[in-house]
Amino acid sequence: MRISLRRSTSVVTEPGTSGPARVDARTKALTKRLKPGDVAVIDHLDIDRVAADALVTAKPLAVLNAAKSISGRYPNLGPEILVDAGIILIDDLGSGIMSISDGRELRLEDGRVFAGEDLLAEGVRQTSETIAVSLDEARAGLSEEIERFAENTMDYMRRERELLLDGVGVPDIRTVIEGRQVLIVVRGYHYREDLATLRPYIKEYRPILIGVDGGADAIIDAGWKPDMIVGDMDSVSDRALACGAEIVVHAYRDGKAPGLERVQALGVEPVVFPATGTSEDIAMLMADDKGAELIVAVGTHATLVEFLDKGRSGMASTFLTRLRVGGKLVDAKGVSRLYQHRISNLQLTLLSLAGLFAVIMAMWSTAAGQTVFGIIGARFDDFTSWIGALFGGA
Known part of the structure; x- marks a missing residue:
């Protein structure tokens, strides 16, 4: 849409429709500093469920998206979660909205964004009705996205067949996994509730606890200490990195590891694992290669829509990784909703x-x-x- 500095002739400020802007193109980074009543300004094509849940937890007044929250590629669930939580969602504001200075007071009127009397941008105010229409259209065009997903899956298979089939490239680690059960925690859907439900299992079996990036903080928040942290280190806290767990930095295939410098700056010498795909993939592959008896996964991606919701072609690797791990894998995602006590x-x-x-x-x-x-x-x-x-x- 367009950016403008045109003045409004008659502006009526509605209660609860103004707040300070918090600007960041990376939604994950923005949610860490959002406060209730802030106006989140993001550039996030197809808002996924994990991002939406994080935004809802931060309780902003509104989310202003430079991109389309539902592009039509697939039926992503993020926008519906935001609107159902009572958060104003204005879409397709254009890249110029990202130039707003952090902390600037903004006022919202339908799909328009004002700073004082100046109209900064116009977009589409999303409602339950508009989202329902967009999701129906996205479901109709899902077949094309499935074809692309299949192509990405075959491409990953060609590039990483030695790792998938023979475990070539898995680094040596000091954590002894042979014959032990492993619990891999990803900060995904319902991970807090699932971890709470698994508390008796963890107490009895004492599995190796592996946190994937922010999953390490989830383990610590639940009262345990991770044995290993795997990831590119973009969403894990310094507290978790310094807890004494073994650190495995996920690097690109060419060996470049963006998170390596950060870990070393904390005085920790990590293991580097160059591989394509996601960090949750390499955590599963490493546990399997090192002789895990059973792999229990919390918060990981399991369905096609969840793979697409992640918003990257590399999610095809998770599909193949699950085939590779096979019968060892027990997906505990959603176990907290399997049965709820109803005692009067x-x-x-x-x-x-x-x-x-x-x-x-x-x-x-x-x-x-x-x-x-x-x-x-x-x-x-x-x-x-x-x-x-x-x-x-x-």
Whole structure:
């Protein structure tokens, strides 16, 4: 759309439709400094579900997108999540919106963005109705995206067949995985709830905990310490990197590793793993190659729409990686929604009474228990006699 400095002749400020701008082309980076009431200014084609969940958690007043939140390539779920959460979403504002200075006060009117009396940009105000129409159109054109995904899958297979088939290129690590179960945590859909549900499993089996980038922070926030952190280190905190876990930096095939310098600056010497694909792929491949007995995955991508939602052609690698790992992989994503307890207060009361009755009967069956009940009965008789004498005297 267009950028303008035209003045508005009659501007009425609606309550709750103005706030300071927070600008960043990378949504993941922006969510770390967003505060409730801010106006998030992003350039994110096809807002994915993970980005939307992070934005909802930050509670901005609005999201201004320079690009189209739904391009029509596939039915991405991010815009619907934002609008359902009550966040204003204005689309297709054009690249000029990214030049707004951080902290500048913005006012929103339908699809228009003002700074004071100046109209800065006009876009499309998304609603539940407009999003529903866009998603229907995207579903109709999904076949073309599936074809591209298949082409990317074959391309990845040709380039990484030695790694996929024979494990060639997997680096040596000090963490002993042979014969152990491994829990890989990706900061994806419902990862917090799934980690909470898996708490008894982690306590009993003590699996090797591998955090993929920000997944390491998720492990720490849940009260554990990761044994290994894998990723390009763009979304993991310094706190996690300095926790003592073994660090495996995901590098490009040519050996370039953008996250290497950051890790070394913290005084940690990491292992470098050059490979195509995603960091969650190499975490699974490494666990499998090093002899993991079982691989449990939390927050990873599993469906076609989730692969496309990631917004990169390299997601085809995750599909092949899952085929490579095979029967070792247990996908725990969504396990927290598999079963939820529905116990009423009446059921809890009856259960408590049944337990109390069982304890009483167990005590009555012993000589010591009968003695205790005899003493209690005598004390109760004394109490009732005292009450009777008290009222009788009155």
